[in-house]
Amino acid sequence: MAHARESPDFSLIVGGPLYQLLRRLRLLDPPLGLLPRRALVLAAIAWLPMLLLAAIDGSLLPGKGYVPFLYDIEAHVRVLVALPLLFVAEVPVHRRLRHTIRQLTDRGVIGADQRAQLDAAVNQAHRLRNSPFSEAAVLFLVLTVGHWLWRSQIAYGGTSWYATADASGFSLTLPGWWYGFVAVPMFQFAALRWYMRLAIWFRLLLQISRLRLNLIPTHADHAAGLGFIGNSTYAFWALLLAHGALLSAWIADRVLNGNSSALDFLFQAIVLIGCLVAALVVPLCVFAIPLMLARRRGRGEYGLLVAQHAQAFDRKWIHGERPTDEPMLGSADMSSLADLAAGYEIVQGTRLVPFGLKLPIELAIITALPLLPLAFTIVSFRSMVMQGIKIVL
Numbered sequence: 001m002a003h004a005r006e007s008p009d010f011s012l013i014v015g016g017p018l019y020q021l022l023r024r025l026r027l028l029d030p031p032l033g034l035l036p037r038r039a040l041v042l043a044a045i046a047w048l049p050m051l052l053l054a055a056i057d058g059s060l061l062p063g064k065g066y067v068p069f070l071y072d073i074e075a076h077v078r079v080l081v082a083l084p085l086l087f088v089a090e091v092p093v094h095r096r097l098r099h100t101i102r103q104l105t106d107r108g109v110i111g112a113d114q115r116a117q118l119d120a121a122v123n124q125a126h127r128l129r130n131s132p133f134s135e136a137a138v139l140f141l142v143l144t145v146g147h148w149l150w151r152s153q154i155a156y157g158g159t160s161w162y163a164t165a166d167a168s169g170f171s172l173t174l175p176g177w178w179y180g181f182v183a184v185p186m187f188q189f190a191a192l193r194w195y196m197r198l199a200i201w202f203r204l205l206l207q208i209s210r211l212r213l214n215l216i217p218t219h220a221d222h223a224a225g226l227g228f229i230g231n232s233t234y235a236f237w238a239l240l241l242a243h244g245a246l247l248s249a250w251i252a253d254r255v256l257n258g259n260s261s262a263l264d265f266l267f268q269a270i271v272l273i274g275c276l277v278a279a280l281v282v283p284l285c286v287f288a289i290p291l292m293l294a295r296r297r298g299r300g301e302y303g304l305l306v307a308q309h310a311q312a313f314d315r316k317w318i319h320g321e322r323p324t325d326e327p328m329l330g331s332a333d334m335s336s337l338a339d340l341a342a343g344y345e346i347v348q349g350t351r352l353v354p355f356g357l358k359l360p361i362e363l364a365i366i367t368a369l370p371l372l373p374l375a376f377t378i379v380s381f382r383s384m385v386m387q388g389i390k391i392v393l
Contacts, residue, residue, distance in 0.1 A: 008122045010101035010204075012197050013094040015130040032091050039084035046079040046183040053175035059161035067257045069161040069175060077249035079183050082242040086190040089238035096235030097201070103228055104208065114211045121207040128200050138192045146188040150180065194239060195279075202283035205229075209286040217298025217347040223354040224294040226287055230355030233280050237366050243276055244370040255377045262374040269371060277363045281355065288352045298347040306344050313337055 013019075014031045022028040027038040054060040054069035062068045069075070101122065104110045110118050128134060151170065159165045162176030172180055214225075221227030247269060254260045 008101055008105070008119055010098055010122045010125070011094050012097050012125070012129065012201055013090045015126060016193075017132050017135050018193070032094055035088065035091060039087050042087065042186065043080050043084050046083060046186050047076070049178045050075070050079075050175045050183060053178055054161055057161075057174040059173060059175065066159045067161060067253075071257060072161060072253065073256065074246070074249040074253040075162075075179065075183075077245050078187050081249075082246045083187050083190060085238050085242035085245065086187075086194060089194070089236065089242065092235045092238065093197075096232050100229060100232040107225065107228070108214055109225055110208075110211060111214055114213075117211050118208065121204055124207075125200050125204045128203070129197070134196055135193065138189060138196060141192060142185045142188045146185065146192075147180065150184050150188075191242075198279055198283070202286075205283050206286045209290055213290050215290060215294035217294050217350050218302065218343045220346065222346065222349050222356070223351050224291055224298075226291065226354035229287070230284055230353070230359055233284065233355070233359060233363065236280055236363075240276055240280075240363060240367040241370060243272070244367040247272055248370040248374060251371070251374055252377070255374070262377050269368075273364050273367045276367050277360050280363060281353075281360050284355055285353050287354050291350060291352050291354070295347065295350040295352075298350065302340075302344050302347050306340050309337065309340050 011031070019028065022038060023030065026034075027041055028034055050069065051060070058064070059066075060069050062071065101118075104118065105115065161173065162179045163170045163172050216225045219225040219227070223230065251262055251265045251269070254265070255262050
């Protein structure tokens with residue numbers, strides 16, 4: 001138990017100016033309690049004023065020749081689904097990555113001689129996470145570049161519930177001001193804050209990869225004992241769902257309220273999903289050099305062991321040096337030969353990254369799950385059911 005207490009206590013989530021603000025507003029109970037209250041209050045701040053202002057402005061329901069507030073799928077998903085999911089994602093990431101860093105010492109991947117360097121790397125990550133300058137920079141980007149990008153991409157280039165189009169350009173409506181200066185910035189800030197966290201995680205992994213790691217080439221995870229680091233990436237599932245939901249809503253808006261087909265956005269969907277998955281798995285590639293060196297060392301060391309055992313086995317069982325009264329059946333020599341061969345196969349199959357093809361595929365599937373309802377815009381539900389019945393029958 002003493003060894004477990006010495007493990008570093010790392011959190012990518014618990015800290016920073018916004019974290020402290022949410023604590024003071026009683027929307028957060030350390031470390032990450034009151035999640036339902038936090039998600040509901042933030043979503044209500046972003047959405048309810050728009051609902052009220054759209055009703056006052058007369059853009060709540062259809063009838064004015066443009067997409068009304070209640071029909072804007074993207075706006076609703078952005079603030080009622082994606083924004084809360086960005087805060088839901090904090091809980092599994094906090095728990096899983098904290099456990100992952102502890103496992104570095106508990107599993108013996110990092111020995112006592114490298115413990116001080118690991119603690120220093122964790123402390124540096126905490127300083128970056130807690131830095132008010134980091135979140136201030138994120139806020140500055142949201143209010144400048146983020147707002148400019150949003151204005152330049154206003155719905156379909158035409159009039160909507162939050163903007164009117166004329167010869168001089170776009171003018172925000174009454175609910176549009178809240179959407180453009182409160183709701184959208186809230187989502188952008190939460191998203192960019194996550195990207196900052198991913199950069200901190202990447203930096204920490206890079207520093208860990210430069211330590212002297214105790215890697216075992218015969219480890220059953222085919223990653224010399226680092227497979228648990230790759231598996232920790234599944235903790236970001238809610239972050240992927242948030243982006244997938246927003247992508248699905250963005251496409252749905254242009255399909256249901258425009259003249260487009262969901263298939264018209266297939267390339268954009270593939271690129272975005274690929275970028276999201278890459279943002280999570282590319283940082284794991286920093287372990288390529290340690291894993292390559294471990295595999296090379298394992299091939300030499302275990303190759304020599306296998307060769308010596310094979311030669312002894314050959315002399316004893318092939319060239320007749322075994323005792324005449326020793327039976328071949330049930331001999332431990334046969335089992336040890338097979339076990340050594342299996343161990344050497346594991347060494348040969350050691351990957352250069354701490355994950356297999358299964359990880360990026362499953363992360364891509366998680367991201368794409370919110371896109372499934374778009375299938376009903378291509379083929380009707382009734383047609384899909386009838387085709388299924390025909391196949392079964």
